[in-house]
Amino acid sequence: MDLGVLAELEAAGLVTLADKGYLGSTHAKIPYRGKSKPGSQKEANRAHAKLRAPGERANALLKNWRILRKLRCCPWRAGQLAKAIHALEIHAA
Numbered sequence: 001m002d003l004g005v006l007a008e009l010e011a012a013g014l015v016t017l018a019d020k021g022y023l024g025s026t027h028a029k030i031p032y033r034g035k036s037k038p039g040s041q042k043e044a045n046r047a048h049a050k051l052r053a054p055g056e057r058a059n060a061l062l063k064n065w066r067i068l069r070k071l072r073c074c075p076w077r078a079g080q081l082a083k084a085i086h087a088l089e090i091h092a093a
Contacts, residue, residue: 017052058082061089 009016010027018028031048032041065085071078 017048017055019052058086061085 006016006028014027016028018030020031020033022028022030029048031045037045062082062085071081
């Protein structure tokens, strides 16, 4: 994640869910690490993954549609395109 975006999220008081490889901010919440975790940590990691899943899926779809690779328009338009793709994907499912 871009550190500028993370700083803006932190300034707004928003918490960011990150994967295990991210070690950045105090506001970015990462899953528990290690192989032999107690059951409570495993359950917390499952809950963390469930919360992150929709965002990960949306990112995968945008990569699959290649919308962000060569986009040369304003960011507002990119958001509108992403919403349209999301609607198409939901309709197809």
